[in-house]
Amino acid sequence: MHFSSAHEASRLQLNPQGRLRHFLTTEGLSREQLTEILDTAEGFIDPVSGVIRNSPLLAGRTVMNLFFEASTRTRTTFEVAAKRLGADVLNIDISKSSTSKGETLRDMLWNLQAMTADIFVVRHGDSGAPHFIASQVTPKVAVINAGDGRHAHPTQAMLDMLTIRRHAGAFENLSVAIIGDIRHSRVARSEIHALQTLGAKEIRVIAPRTLLPRDFDNLGIKVFERMEEGLADVDVAIALRIQNERMESALLPGADEFYTLYGLTREKLKYAKPDAIVMHPGPINRGVEIESEVADGPQSVILHQVNYGIAVRMAVLSLAMQGQMDGR
Numbered sequence: 066m067h068f069s070s071a072h073e074a075s076r077l078q079l080n081p082q083g084r085l086r087h088f089l090t091t092e093g094l095s096r097e098q099l100t101e102i103l104d105t106a107e108g109f110i111d112p113v114s115g116v117i118r119n120s121p122l123l124a125g126r127t128v129m130n131l132f133f134e135a136s137t138r139t140r141t142t143f144e145v146a147a148k149r150l151g152a153d154v155l156n157i158d159i160s161k162s163s164t165s166k167g168e169t170l171r172d173m174l175w176n177l178q179a180m181t182a183d184i185f186v187v188r189h190g191d192s193g194a195p196h197f198i199a200s201q202v203t204p205k206v207a208v209i210n211a212g213d214g215r216h217a218h219p220t221q222a223m224l225d226m227l228t229i230r231r232h233a234g235a236f237e238n239l240s241v242a243i244i245g246d247i248r249h250s251r252v253a254r255s256e257i258h259a260l261q262t263l264g265a266k267e268i269r270v271i272a273p274r275t276l277l278p279r280d281f282d283n284l285g286i287k288v289f290e291r292m293e294e295g296l297a298d299v300d301v302a303i304a305l306r307i308q309n310e311r312m313e314s315a316l317l318p319g320a321d322e323f324y325t326l327y328g329l330t331r332e333k334l335k336y337a338k339p340d341a342i343v344m345h346p347g348p349i350n351r352g353v354e355i356e357s358e359v360a361d362g363p364q365s366v367i368l369h370q371v372n373y374g375i376a377v378r379m380a381v382l383s384l385a386m387q388g389q390m391d392g393r
């Protein structure tokens with residue numbers, strides 16, 4: 066299976082008018098394009114009650130969730146978002162699909178398209194899989210990346226950007242620290258591209274060298290190996306999930322030592338600004354990358370992130386459908 070490069074993905078996701086037509090990566094999108102996603106999401110949130118409003122923008126459309134990897138937050142909030150937009154939603158059970166009998170991904174897609182799919186929401190363990198799918202679908206179908214391998218998780222990044230904008234303010238005033246396994250994190254990659262494009266004052270990562278990506282020097286980020294220095298006076302602290310499978314590799318010292326050095330505890334959070342917000346994309350390993358009292362504490366906006374995921378996914382689904390129709 067051939068998966069396209071990040072550059073190709075960035076080009077593939079825009080229609081001839083330069084509007085979003087698939088959503089595959091935050092990389093390569095302009096500040097205006099990212100801001101349009103945030104503003105559209107904001108428009109679905111009632112300014113007084115904070116309740117996310119319904120809208121019939123996808124009435125009569127069919128959204129198919131294709132999750133080749135486990136998910137709680139992303140799959141469910143995509144389903145809620147599509148239903149709030151009036152779409153019919155099908156969650157395809159991949160383990161029971163005919164791919165288990167040897168059918169190729171391409172044949173599966175073409176069959177699902179024949180059942181009048183309008184949008185595929187795709188999570189896949191292989192980096193580039195949603196781009197491959199976007200290159201195979203008919204011009205009538207839009208593809209949304211719900212997380213691919215170590216590459217990108219663009220809707221997570223955008224719900225994180227909405228959370229930051231709502232709870233910490235304008236990006237140009239903010240120092241943002243991302244803590245933990247940057248190297249294997251699709252969330253961190255998508256967040257870094259979005260924060261750079263949206264003009265964050267300062268982007269920091271705090272991690273042992275073994276958990277930094279190899280191409281890191283090109284990303285223009287400040288690197289810290291000690292939490293005390295990396296967290297000093299930041300406005301936003303984002304803890305990443307430590308993938309348990311990495312604990313047994315040579316990359317990490319072990320859960321206890323990682324927690325001692327890089328766990329976001331109440332003690333370490335004191336180095337950040339007093340009103341700094343704490344974020345985590347989930348799922349959380351309590352006592353590994355974050356202390357329970359911090360995850361559940363007054364500075365945590367973790368459950369707000371989940372809630373804004375509905376509005377951001379409503380925005381992305383509706384913008385991609387509009388871009389797909391305009392581009393025909």
Ligand code: CP
Nearest residue numbers: 136137138139346347
């Ligand atoms: N943050 C995130 O992608 O969570 P899920 O794996 O539960 O979708």
